[in-house]
Amino acid sequence: MLIEAKPIGHFPALLIFALLASLALACVTQRTTVERAKYAAWSLFLFVAVAVGIAWAMYPLSR
Amino acid sequence: MSEPPANDTRVAETPSKQSSTAILVVVAAWIVPGMGHLLLGRWGRAILFFVAVGGLAVTGYLLRGNIFPPRGGDVFGTLAFLADAGSGIFYYFARFFEAAGPDVSRAAGDYGTRFIAAAGVVNLISVCDAHEIATRRRS
Numbered sequence: 001m002l003i004e005a006k007p008i009g010h011f012p013a014l015l016i017f018a019l020l021a022s023l024a025l026a027c028v029t030q031r032t033t034v035e036r037a038k039y040a041a042w043s044l045f046l047f048v049a050v051a052v053g054i055a056w057a058m059y060p061l062s063r
Numbered sequence: 064m065s066e067p068p069a070n071d072t073r074v075a076e077t078p079s080k081q082s083s084t085a086i087l088v089v090v091a092a093w094i095v096p097g098m099g100h101l102l103l104g105r106w107g108r109a110i111l112f113f114v115a116v117g118g119l120a121v122t123g124y125l126l127r128g129n130i131f132p133p134r135g136g137d138v139f140g141t142l143a144f145l146a147d148a149g150s151g152i153f154y155y156f157a158r159f160f161e162a163a164g165p166d167v168s169r170a171a172g173d174y175g176t177r178f179i180a181a182a183g184v185v186n187l188i189s190v191c192d193a194h195e196i197a198t199r200r201r202s
Binding site: 028 | 072081108112114115116118119122125126171174178183188189194
């Protein structure tokens, strides 16, 4: 056993996924650094906003 | 067709050499995320892809996501294996990061499975990007 599994909450996991995926997509799809930064920021915001929106939309179903 | 500038070193490469370089870049990019871009002198992209792929894969392992073996048994298992194996060296060392094995009985483990697959897919995208740069289709 070299690395022990760590409990990661749902929201931190969402943020990690959104950040890393946004950076990779921005790097592939945009040409300049400024364009990449804007694209990554917008993509990160949309990832989080859509996830939180879907979570609230499903909230009544969990009760 | 216009004549290329005299100081353009790229014109010295023959098509066969360019092809072999592209193959080397593709293989390197798959085995070690970012290595293909590193060979092409794209340090920024190399670091970014290594961090993105490594971050997704290691987070997936820490969440105890499922790692699909080469013989998945069905089409979905095979597709999942291809996605997982896309992360190259991170798939090879999966047991190093996830020695306790997967645990998809919890939601976190299920998320981890998606993280690991996403890491492989992101690396496959980076492989395509490196190939396009190596073959001059992209700057």
